[in-house]
Amino acid sequence: MSLDEVAALTFDVFGTVVDWRGSIARELRGWFGRRGLERDWEAFADRWRALYQPAMEEVRRGRRAWTRLDDLHRTNLRVVLDEFGLAGLNEPEIEHLNRAWHRLDPWPDAVDGLSRLKRRFILATLSNGNVALLVNMARRAGLPWDAVLGAEVARAYKPMPEAYLCTADLLGLRPDRCMMVAAHNGDLQAARALGFRTAFVARPSEHGPKQTGDLRAEHAFDVIAADFLDLADRLGC
Amino acid sequence: MSLDEVAALTFDVFGTVVDWRGSIARELRGWFGRRGLERDWEAFADRWRALYQPAMEEVRRGRRAWTRLDDLHRTNLRVVLDEFGLAGLNEPEIEHLNRAWHRLDPWPDAVDGLSRLKRRFILATLSNGNVALLVNMARRAGLPWDAVLGAEVARAYKPMPEAYLCTADLLGLRPDRCMMVAAHNGDLQAARALGFRTAFVARPSEHGPKQTGDLRAEHAFDVIAADFLDLADRLGC
Numbered sequence: 001m002s003l004d005e006v007a008a009l010t011f012d013v014f015g016t017v018v019d020w021r022g023s024i025a026r027e028l029r030g031w032f033g034r035r036g037l038e039r040d041w042e043a044f045a046d047r048w049r050a051l052y053q054p055a056m057e058e059v060r061r062g063r064r065a066w067t068r069l070d071d072l073h074r075t076n077l078r079v080v081l082d083e084f085g086l087a088g089l090n091e092p093e094i095e096h097l098n099r100a101w102h103r104l105d106p107w108p109d110a111v112d113g114l115s116r117l118k119r120r121f122i123l124a125t126l127s128n129g130n131v132a133l134l135v136n137m138a139r140r141a142g143l144p145w146d147a148v149l150g151a152e153v154a155r156a157y158k159p160m161p162e163a164y165l166c167t168a169d170l171l172g173l174r175p176d177r178c179m180m181v182a183a184h185n186g187d188l189q190a191a192r193a194l195g196f197r198t199a200f201v202a203r204p205s206e207h208g209p210k211q212t213g214d215l216r217a218e219h220a221f222d223v224i225a226a227d228f229l230d231l232a233d234r235l236g237c
Numbered sequence: 238m239s240l241d242e243v244a245a246l247t248f249d250v251f252g253t254v255v256d257w258r259g260s261i262a263r264e265l266r267g268w269f270g271r272r273g274l275e276r277d278w279e280a281f282a283d284r285w286r287a288l289y290q291p292a293m294e295e296v297r298r299g300r301r302a303w304t305r306l307d308d309l310h311r312t313n314l315r316v317v318l319d320e321f322g323l324a325g326l327n328e329p330e331i332e333h334l335n336r337a338w339h340r341l342d343p344w345p346d347a348v349d350g351l352s353r354l355k356r357r358f359i360l361a362t363l364s365n366g367n368v369a370l371l372v373n374m375a376r377r378a379g380l381p382w383d384a385v386l387g388a389e390v391a392r393a394y395k396p397m398p399e400a401y402l403c404t405a406d407l408l409g410l411r412p413d414r415c416m417m418v419a420a421h422n423g424d425l426q427a428a429r430a431l432g433f434r435t436a437f438v439a440r441p442s443e444h445g446p447k448q449t450g451d452l453r454a455e456h457a458f459d460v461i462a463a464d465f466l467d468l469a470d471r472l473g474c
Contacts, residue, residue, distance in 0.1 A: 070409065122372060122373075130409070131384060131407040131408065131409070132407065132408050132409025132410070133409075135359060135361075135384050136359075138383065139359065139383060146372050146375065146376060146385075147372050147384075147385045148385075149368075153407070170368040170369065170389065170390070171368065171369050172307065172367070172368070172370075173369070
């Protein structure tokens with residue numbers, strides 16, 4: 001089966017489509033800066049993100065009932081605020097900061113690349129972000145998704161197989177008619193094991209200038225692209 | 238609570254956004270016409286649609302496991318083909334005709350109205366159609382949904398409460414921050430009973446020139462509109 005049979009592209013979002021680290025630091029710097037508070041906001045963003053996998057792991061292992069990412073983020077935010085000496089915010093303030101994840105900025109090539117890819121392919125999210133987060137992000141950033149799917153509709157966080165298989169099933173497609181697009185080798189390996197086609201897009205500054213992992217494709221993915229415009233070129237869009 | 242608090246519009250699709258009867262008749266007339274076969278294709282469309290509610294009712298009552306609408310449509314199509322003396326089609330032909338539901342045309346005001354409404358509101362489907370059907374329809378017709386939700390993600394057919402409540406929950410909104418938009422009094426009554434705001438949009442020719450039901454709003458819905466452009470006017474879009 002050639003890539004000509006691919007009907008849908010399914011996208012990882014955090015890090016692949018949007019710059020979570022730069023955007024979270026920007027939000028925090030602005031909000032706390034107006035209150036005269038300074039911290040290393042990139043370090044805050046890194047720490048908030050570092051609590052992401054362990055929180056999802058509690059859900060994956062069944063030690064915690066299904067919990068959407070907004071709620072995991074909120075729990076983790078309280079921990080990090082405390083660690084950075086910023087406890088004592090009220091509920092609306094916590095909620096506003098937590099929704100910074102709904103206001104992430106796309107990488108510069110993302111909107112143009114997606115718009116080109118959409119001419120030929122169904123574009124769906126296959127993210128661990130919850131639907132509301134992804135919908136609000138897309139409206140603000142202009143991300144032209146055909147469908148917002150992934151962990152929440154599957155009630156399973158990647159890399160659990162259900163997250164990928166439920167998304168393909170909802171699109172009415174066999175996995176080999178879907179191509180997973182991600183900046184993360186592990187995500188693509190999980191998708192490939194289930195029959196998805198795979199496209200690696202390098203995002204070497206997702207974790208800042210000292211990033212060490214996911215600098216390049218570590219496996220024989222179907223497509224390896226420098227960004228979404230290069231992906232569109234390689235897929236003939 | 239005023240309508241100012243409404244953040245999302247959730248749409249019935251068949252009959253409210255798209256003209257299923259005219260579109261199905263058009264598809265059948267073209268396909269069978271090229272094969273020299275003539276029938277009353279509006280009557281065929283009516284009969285196919287008439288088998289829709291009984292098929293969903295089997296699922297609602299738990300007599301049949303969850304089955305997406307594409308599959309209910311296919312079973313019903315075989316029945317109607319037989320009734321109209323058109324049995325004997327092969328599987329690809331059946332599949333092509335069944336996917337006529339993915340190729341329904343919008344009412345003339347739908348795309349312009351939705352585009353205006355999208356500036357202010359999140360637009361989501363809350364349809365009994367399955368995700369793939371609605372995604373393919375939207376891409377062909379240019380329907381600018383922010384999210385494709387409803388029965389399949391809830392695994393419950395309207396008017397079961399789960400279909401409405403799951404959709405609001407995935408949007409991260411209380412029901413009273415969602416407004417159900419439909420051409421059907423029963424759909425709106427079910428949504429209203431769960432706390433949704435409601436907008437009736439008249440589609441007096443959905444069932445053809447002899448339509449008798451749903452010609453007008455029969456309850457005190459929040460908004461009553463002549464079409465989607467009128468709805469946009471009334472909602473200040």
